Amino acid sequence: MNEVRLKNLVTHIVEKNDGTLREFVALENLHSGSGSLNSGELEFKAAEDSLQHKKGDVLFSKLRPYLAKSHLAKVARTGTSELMVLRAGRDxxxxxxxxxxxxxxxxxxxxxxxxxSKMPRTSWEGMADYRLHVPPLEEQRRIADFLDAETSRIDELVALTRVQLTVLAERRIVQVRQMTTRGAARVASPTGVPWMPRMASGWTLRKIGRTFKTGSGTTPRLDDERYCGDDVPWINTSDLRDGLVDVVKNSLSNEALRDHSALRVYEPGVLVVAMYGATVGRVGITGTSCCVNQACCVLYSPASLTTEYAYFWLLGFRGDILKMATGGGQPNISQDTVRSLRIPAPDVSTQREIVRFLEREEGLYRSKTELLNKRLELLAERKQALITAAVTGQIDVTSAGRATADLRA
Known part of the structure; x- marks a missing residue:
């Protein structure tokens, strides 16, 4: 099989948009490693710095190429200049x-x-000397036909696995909402809260601001070396993953705490809520003493509500709480919003029983999602290995396709 440099086989297209309003392909519209495009989320743009492409062009992301974002255009559109537009020649x-x-x-x-380093980017100049294995054109088409069939089957399994993950996540939320509003009770009474209309009879609505003490933190000047140290873990909203917060990426020095009165050290076991940013609404319970930044709301020293019970309620009703957020591009919730929330709760003993049940269910949920995510990883590895073997001549696609068909028969 011949090896030919990319620049001798394709044309690198740099054709700017003329200002006409067209569908625009952004990097976030491309799925890593799959070659698929989420066309339902495309915007229309008239940006003159966008690049035009035609049906049959290959779009490859220059930015962070390890993400393997590539797409075979089905229709003519425009796209970000971070996409390398490659048009195959006659061979x-x-x-x-x-x-x-x-x-x-x-x-x-x-x-x-x-x-x-932070945002690695390749270029046409860098890719131009890549050597492709180039069989005769008819063999290329047979390889592409084989990969169309085989990768579509893998993609079907991926889609089914993602549906399973979605169903599991939805079931988890439904269960948490049920247990933190009605438990096992059959008789319910109204709450007066439109998005949480019923709760078990005999339960009481407890306002967070009256049941917990609340606090937050701040961000010192991180370019000041005096404030950077390993003395106290410093939680940011990115550390919140809806579970135990036992790994924290950043920490501060004791001097930072002395110089910033807004920073205080919270004991292990407090509940932290993300108030804004990309992770708004996420929650976590701390596994160690820590301080937090200003985007975190800390709930501590509870009375009549257990921290774990409040955690599950906030997890279950996050979607409704976020509808109370304010702001444009990145909506946020305030400490006042968090303090105003009312949680339906039974006595503390029953709360602990509910928490034990939900923790068992949470363990099962995480085990199942871990297995399904592992399946997605293996399917992605299988797909890339199959593609690599086919386009580098490691397998005979005619015999491989026949063998695969025999196995299915």
Whole structure:
């Protein structure tokens, strides 16, 4: 099989948009490693710095190429200039080029030719010398046909697995909401809260601001070396993952605490709520003494509500709480909003029984989701390995396709 440099087989297209309103492909519209495009989320833009592409062009993301974002255009659109637009020549099948752009050698080359540390980016100049395995055109088409069939089956399994994950997540939330409003009770009474209309008879609505003490923190100047140290873990909203917070990425020095009165050390076991940012609404219970930044609301020293019970209620009703958020691009909730929330609760003993039940269910949920996510990883590895083997001549697609068909028969 011949090896030919990319620049001798494709044309690198840099055709700017003329200002016409067209569908626009952004990097976030492309799925890593799958070659698929979420066309339902495309916006229309008239940006003159966007690049035009035609049906059959291959779009490959120059930015962070290790994410393997590539797409074979089905229709003409425009896209971000972070996409490299490649048009196959007469000796190269566009589908074969597309699959090659998802193969392991291509991605390794793109990563090796990248520059920049935080946001690595490859370029046409770097990719131009990549050597493709180029069989005759008819063989390229057979390889592409084989990969179309085999990868579509893998994609179906991926889609089904994602549905399973969605169903599990929805069931989890339904169960948490049920247990933290009605438990096992059959008789319910009204709450007066539109988005939580019923609770078990005999339960009491407890306002967070009257049941917990609340606090927050701040961000010192991180370019001041005096404030950077390993003395006290410093929780940011990105540390909140709806569970125990036992790993914290950042920490501060004792001097930072002395110089900033807004920073205080909270004991282990407090409940932390993200008030704004990309993680708004996430919750966590601390596993160690810590301080927090200003985007975190800390609930501590509870009376008549257990921290764990409040955690599950906030988890279950997060979607409704976020509807109370204010702001434009990144809505946020305030400490006042958190303090105003009312949690339906039984006596403390019953709360603990509910928590024990939900913790058991949470363990099962996490085990199942871990297995399903592992399946997604294995399917992604299988897909890339199959593509790589096919476009580098490691397998005979004719015999491989026949063998696969026999196994299914």
């Amino acid at each position: 190269l099948d566009s589908r074969y080029l597309f699959y090659t752009s998802l193969s392991r050698p291509w991605i390794d080359w793109a990563v090796a030719t990248s520059y920049g």
